[in-house]
Amino acid sequence: xxxAAGRRCIRFADELxxxxxxxxxxxxxxxxxxxxxxxxxxxxxxxxxRYEAYKPSADNGxxxxxxxxxxxxxxxxxxxxxxxxxxxxxxxSDNNMKYINTDAKGKYSLSGSIFLDSRSSPDFSDFSxxxxxxxMDKQTMFGEIxxxxxxxxxxxxxxxxxxxxxxxxGLVFFAFVHADAYDNTVFRTKIAGRDEQQAYLNMLVERAVxxxxxxxxxxxxxxxxxxxxxxSSTNGRDILIGKITDTVYADSFKTKLTGAITAIPVIxxxxxxxxxxxxxxxxxxxxxxxxxxxxxxxxxxxxxKKRSER
Numbered sequence: 001x002x003x004a005a006g007r008r009c010i011r012f013a014d015e016l017x018x019x020x021x022x023x024x025x026x027x028x029x030x031x032x033x034x035x036x037x038x039x040x041x042x043x044x045x046x047x048x049x050r051y052e053a054y055k056p057s058a059d060n061g062x063x064x065x066x067x068x069x070x071x072x073x074x075x076x077x078x079x080x081x082x083x084x085x086x087x088x089x090x091x092x093s094d095n096n097m098k099y100i101n102t103d104a105k106g107k108y109s110l111s112g113s114i115f116l117d118s119r120s121s122p123d124f125s126d127f128s129x130x131x132x133x134x135x136m137d138k139q140t141m142f143g144e145i146x147x148x149x150x151x152x153x154x155x156x157x158x159x160x161x162x163x164x165x166x167x168x169x170g171l172v173f174f175a176f177v178h179a180d181a182y183d184n185t186v187f188r189t190k191i192a193g194r195d196e197q198q199a200y201l202n203m204l205v206e207r208a209v210x211x212x213x214x215x216x217x218x219x220x221x222x223x224x225x226x227x228x229x230x231x232s233s234t235n236g237r238d239i240l241i242g243k244i245t246d247t248v249y250a251d252s253f254k255t256k257l258t259g260a261i262t263a264i265p266v267i268x269x270x271x272x273x274x275x276x277x278x279x280x281x282x283x284x285x286x287x288x289x290x291x292x293x294x295x296x297x298x299x300x301x302x303x304x305k306k307r308s309e310r
Contacts, residue, residue, distance in 0.1 A: 051089055051104060056163050065089075065163070072106040076122045077164040079114060079131060081171075081226070081240070083157040083253045084147075085139040090131060090164075092116040100134075111141060119189040123165055124244060127197045128189060128223050135229040135238075142228035146238045148176045154210045159249040160242065162224065170245040171224065174215040175208040177239045178230060186239070187227070194219040204241060217243055 054068035056078060068089060069075050077090035089104045091113045099115035101108060116122065117130040133142030148154045160171035179186040186204070191197050197219035205211060217223070222244045230236030 052087075054089060055087065056168070062166065068104065072104060074106070075104055077116065077124070077162060079160070079162055079226075080251075081144075081157065081160040081173075082249075082251045084144040086114075086133075086142065086144060086160075086226075088114040088133075088141070090114050090116055092118065092120070092122055094118055096132070099132075111136060114141065117189055124162070124169075124222060124224070126189060126222070127191050127219070128200065128225065130187060130189060130225045130227060132227050135231065142226065145226055145228045145240050146231055148173075148240050149178070149209055149238065151210055154212075158212060158215075159251070161248055162244060168248050170248045171242040172212075172215050172245060172249070173240055173242040174212045174217055175204055175241040176210045177204060177208050177241060178232070179207070179237050179239060180233075181229075181235045181237050186225075208241075215243070 051068070054064050056062050056065035065078065072091065074091045074093055075089045076092055078088070079090050080087045091099050091102075091104050092115055093099060096115075096118050099113040101110060101112050103109035103111070104113045112134050114131060114133040117132065120126055120129040133145075135141070135146065136143040148157070154173075154176055158173055160173065162169045162171050177186065181187075186207075188200065191200050201217060201219065201223075224242050224244060226240040226242070227237050230238045
């Protein structure tokens with residue numbers, strides 16, 4: 001009698017273990033599906049295409065940008081770096097924390113916004129202004145700034161544009177610098193006096209990884225630092241530096257005949273069919289695999305139970 005009770009206890013304990021393993025598999029699967037969905041949501045929210053309709057341009061007009069400002073009055077500029085996917089509105093708050101996790105429409109977002117340093121003048125009248133953005137994959141936010149560390153990439157992408165004060169201005173990128181996040185000699189604003197401004201420029205040129213030597217730059221110019229986290233070091237920052245010009249340069253990455261944007265290579269993506277499939281197909285395939293695993297486990301449990309009853 002006691003032997004039969006012991007066997008029943010063992011079978012019960014065995015089934016509990018099986019169910020625990022099954023529950024663990026289900027939990028991991030559900031978590032994996034959520035992680036894929038959540039990651040997709042973050043990158044979708046960070047994509048420049050989300051703000052495309054608000055960009056001040058000949059096609060959209062200035063009113064489209066004003067519509068975005070009506071949603072969030074802290075949006076004051078628009079930044080475009082030719083030959084990249086960097087094509088975003090620029091916001092500014094009274095602190096440098098808000099737009100780390102707030103989008104350009106003023107809503108919570110893990111991807112945050114491209115934003116101007118709170119110490120910088122919103123009309124870019126300072127000698128030096130700093131614009132920040134998250135380093136993200138899939139060519140979103142400032143994820144492509146680090147690619148300028150490659151000389152070929154830097155050489156091919158010399159221009160951009162900066163819209164503010166109701167007018168579009170040109171950008172000429174003349175240096176790429178790698179610095180520590182806590183380096184106050186680099187991350188400075190309100191640099192007053194020609195001598196100090198020239199000394200600051202000289203320091204940037206000396207520390208630059210790449211320099212565009214044919215671009216004249218002096219204390220009489222106004223410069224912009226585009227800063228993001230670096231993948232090469234914990235506290236590192238990759239900084240693309242350009243000067244603001246009255247001349248708006250043509251975007252050579254646009255097709256002249258059609259006006260369509262030339263395809264920009266997806267540099268970080270891995271080739272293959274899985275990376276090209278929509279998220280719902282990947283989720284469906286994952287669900288099918290999970291159901292097959294679940295069915296196999298249930299069949300195993302049923303067969304095992306029948307064998308123990310014989």
